[in-house]
Amino acid sequence: MNKNTLNIGLILLFVLAFIGFNSLYVVTEGTKGIVTRFGKVVRASDGKLEIVDPGLHFKAPFIDQVKALDVKIQTISSSADRFVTSEKKDVIIDSYVKWQILDAATYYLTTAGGNKMQAEELLRRRINNSLRSQIGRLTIHQIVSGQNSGKNTSTPEDDNVFDSTDSEVVAVASQSKRDEVMQNALKDIGASAKALGIKIVDVRIKQINLPPEVSNSIYQRMRAERDAVAKLHRSQGRKEAEAIKAHADREVVVKIAEAERQARTLRGEGDAEATRIYAQAYKQNPQLFEFLRSMDAYKKSMTSGKDVLVLKPDSEFFKFFNNANGAKATN
Structure with a gap:
């Protein structure tokens, strides 16, 4: 080679x-x-x-x-858009859609050769139209608060009904308006998306906001309502405080009066007891008792050393000065 x-x-x-x-x-x-x-x-x-x-x-x-x-499940996050409620008021709703290619051939033909951006744009339009139709039939209160759309009308007998053909329990459950909007949108878009070869897995509302101008007015109204409630509570508090204070003052007056009454009673009983003791002492030795009382009077009247007494020399007060027996001096 x-x-x-x-x-x-x-x-x-x-x-x-x-x-x-x-x-x-x-x-x-x-x-x-x-x-x-x-x-x-x-x-x-x-x-x-x-x-x-x-x-x-x-x-x-x-x-x-x-x-x-x-063909995996994909997500379309729509930008927040403005919708009009049945009250002709605006709300700003942010939503997303979960979707998946169901028929690759149909998807390829209807989206200009499998153009994902075109497919998502078509889905955005349809979800926007469906939500706009749903929101237009509701009020702001129903959308935001999630008010129930129905009542549970099942009876205890109905709760026990079992369908053996499809092995599913039949139950009537209440759902919120917001859930109802998402389910209706899922049905609407699901039917039209099949023409694009797409399966809609889920439709969800992420966030519901009010326009800034509406939010400000609502916040001001809420503030005014809260201020009114606060003022009511404060006035009730002041009323109760005055009642408690008046009750406390009354209790103080009553207790002081009761204490003074008891003190007077005790003082009276003490004075009576002292008088009784003095009387007994006087009966036992009148001269000694009189002498001790006079000495006590001298002591109390001459404690400071600067006391001045204007009395006659032969006054009864000084009888023990002249004579230890208390007899008055004679000239």
Whole structure:
């Protein structure tokens, strides 16, 4: 084998490897593949688009191209939009949609070759229209507070009803207006999205706000209501405080009066007892008793040393000064 033959063999091997590499392609898990040839979709023998499942596949090299479509659940987060309620008032609602490619062939044909941005734009329009129709039939109070739309009318007998055909328990449950809006929107969009080859998994309202001008007026009204309630509570508190204070003052007066009454009673009893003792002492030795009382009077009247008494020398007060027996001095 000469050198030229070896080079030609290597070139042929390289070309075959290159052609073989371009003849193989892989569709990853969670995607579907659509093969196009010269820009046109390859169809099966029955005329339908040929959808390629995940795995390793062959294609015509150089002329076939593979378009991968993501069939996993995806999310469309719509920007907050303004809606009008039945009261002709505006609310700002932020929502999102969970969707998934159901029919890859239909999706590819209706979205200009599987253009995800176009598909999401179509879904945004439809969810917006559905929500606008739903919100237009409700009031702000029903939307924000989640007022129940129905009452549970089932009876105890109805609660025990069991449908054996589909093995499901029949129950009547109440639901909020907000849940009702989301469920109705899911039904509306789900029906129209099938025409795009799309399955709507879920529709949710993330947030409901009021426009700034409406919010400010509501906050001011709420503030005024709270201020009125606060004033009412404060006035009731002052009223109760005055009642408690008056009751306490009355209790103080009553207790002081009772204490003074008891003190007078005790003082009277003490004075009576002292008088009784004095009387008994006087009966036992009148002269000694009179002498002790006079000494006590002298002591109390001359305690400071600066007392001045204007009395006659023969006054009864000084009788014990002149005579230890208390007899008055005679001239």
